[in-house]
Amino acid sequence: MITGHQGLSTRDLQLLEVENIQLYKGKIEIPGTKKSNAREIELKPFQLMEFMEYINEVRPKILREASKATEQLLLPIGRSFKLHNTVHKLAKKLKEINNSFTDIKQIRTSVITHRLKQYNLRKAQYLAGHKYISSTEKYLQDDLESLHETINTYHPLQ
Incomplete structure (x- = not known):
């Protein structure tokens, strides 16, 4: 529903309350934690319908x-009383469907890396909820490593 598109962590999901979803404004308010800043993220039309x-x-x-x-x-x-256990079960099912899927963090990493291509560093930092810009900059490094792998795999001189 929102994890893949918005790159929310399991902790972000656990903190969400019904009042954080503003259907008429098309927004979701993500509460801050000790490790992350609060932020507001726009929902896509299909997400509004799903939330409703x-x-x-x-x-x-x-x-x-x-x-x-x-x-x-x-x-x-x-039977689980913790959202973390439910997310873990969903991840396990997803891995059965798609072998390249490793864990929920992979989805968040993918979303943040995509945002860095789409927006400037500060906007990507805000959307990810990172308190420090260095946390967002680490994802730039991840993207560079991925680019090097692709070049090495498909380079005509290889």
């Missing part, structure tokens, strides 16, 4: 089945 369905239909069913009251937006499913 989740908030109005899916989430209430999960709450009824769990006999639980919480403002947490994303709820664990099954």
Whole structure:
């Protein structure tokens, strides 16, 4: 829903509450933590529809089945009481479908690297929620290593 597109960490997802989703403004407010800054991210139209369905239909069913009251937006499913366990199960299923997938952090890395190509360094830092610019700059290095691999693989003199 939002992890892949927005590059949110599992911790970001755990902190989200229903009030953080502003459907009429088309935005999501990501709370800050000790390690990350708060930020506001625009949602795409298809994400708005997904959130609307989740908030109005899916989430209430999960709450009824769990006999639980919480403002947490994303709820664990099954017997697990922690969202981290649910995300881990989803990652495991994704790996079965796609061998090149390694873990959830790979998705976040991919999104941040893409943002660095799309925006300037400061905007990418803001969207990633990094407190320090050096945290965002590390992703520039990741992109350079990827470029070197591609060049070495497809260079005509190889």
